[in-house]
Amino acid sequence: xxxIFPVISPSEVHGFTxxxxxxxxxxxxxxxxxxxxxxxxxFSHISRAQxxxxxxxxxxxxxxGLCALAATTALxxxxxxxxxxxxPSRLQNAASLGAEPFNYETQRHDLGARISELTHGRxxxxxxxLVGAKAxxxxxxxxxRPGGVISSVGVHSSEFPFTAAQxxxxxxxxxxxxxxxxxxxxxxxxxxxxxxxxxAYYEAFDRMEVQKVIFDVWE
Numbered sequence: 063x064x065x066i067f068p069v070i071s072p073s074e075v076h077g078f079t080x081x082x083x084x085x086x087x088x089x090x091x092x093x094x095x096x097x098x099x100x101x102x103x104x105f106s107h108i109s110r111a112q113x114x115x116x117x118x119x120x121x122x123x124x125x126x127g128l129c130a131l132a133a134t135t136a137l138x139x140x141x142x143x144x145x146x147x148x149x150p151s152r153l154q155n156a157a158s159l160g161a162e163p164f165n166y167e168t169q170r171h172d173l174g175a176r177i178s179e180l181t182h183g184r185x186x187x188x189x190x191x192l193v194g195a196k197a198x199x200x201x202x203x204x205x206x207r208p209g210g211v212i213s214s215v216g217v218h219s220s221e222f223p224f225t226a227a228q229x230x231x232x233x234x235x236x237x238x239x240x241x242x243x244x245x246x247x248x249x250x251x252x253x254x255x256x257x258x259x260x261x262a263y264y265e266a267f268d269r270m271e272v273q274k275v276i277f278d279v280w281e
Contacts, residue, residue, distance in 0.1 A: 065101050074195040116140040116258075117181045119205050122192035123147035123156045123163075125250050126215060130190050133236075135160040140188070142180050146173070146201070149270045177205045186210060196220045222239055250274050256281040 067277050118140045124147075124252050131145060145156035146164045153163035166173055177186055183209030190215040202212045250273045255263055257277045266272050 103224070112187070113138050113140055116187035117142040117177075117184075118179065118190065119145070119186040119202075120145045120156070120161065120190045120192065121142075121198050121201055123146075123152035124270070127158065127190070128152070128155055128190035128247070128250060129155055130192055130215070131159050131161055132247060133239050134190070137239055139230045144180065144186070145178065154272070155273075163180075173201075173205065180209065181203070188213070191215065194218050215222045224230060244279075251276055254278055 076145065092117050118134060120127055120134070120143060123131070123145050127147070128146070131143065133254060134140065134143060143161040144163035144164050145153060146166050147153050147156070148165060148167035153165060157163045159275060160247050164173065169176075181187075186205045189202040189206045189210065189212045191202040191212060192218050196216065196218065199212075199214055199218070202214065206212055207242060253263070253274070254276045255278065257279045260277055263272065263275045263277075
């Protein structure tokens, strides 16, 4: 069995001023705080010695997953991090943050073998599921070791038999973490377009062609 920690961030509109000043976008506060919690909560059940020898699998390398990856490598420094996604540009970003990229679309049948190779047949010690989909959660169970930890983030569309976790309490810790890695994450907010192009960029996001999009309402 694995421990599971679901993390579903509530929608909030306060408390983001300082983080907004760092990146010029309140979206950063919502995103990074939840994913800081996903990473920190997962590692809270593992000793420091175990963390440094651990293998972490991160499922999903969109903006949410990349923030969780940044928090993982900056604060916990596990021995190995495998970032799993199907979009080459996202995997490239994950590699720049210190993870080994794994394209599950082109290497789907090799995932189990790669996890086994990295862990000597044990399975991943920690899995961060950052998609919020049934298939991704199923993948997390497939790769986690017996007694490992799964930290799941997102709004699951199918039945999910756990309550949401409250992440507001870790906002200040998340902010400090973000300050240490902000220089590595500029690619998440490098798309700034007029609000008139919102429809086109929602479609681009749906096709996974962009990360976070900032709409300039005055342009």
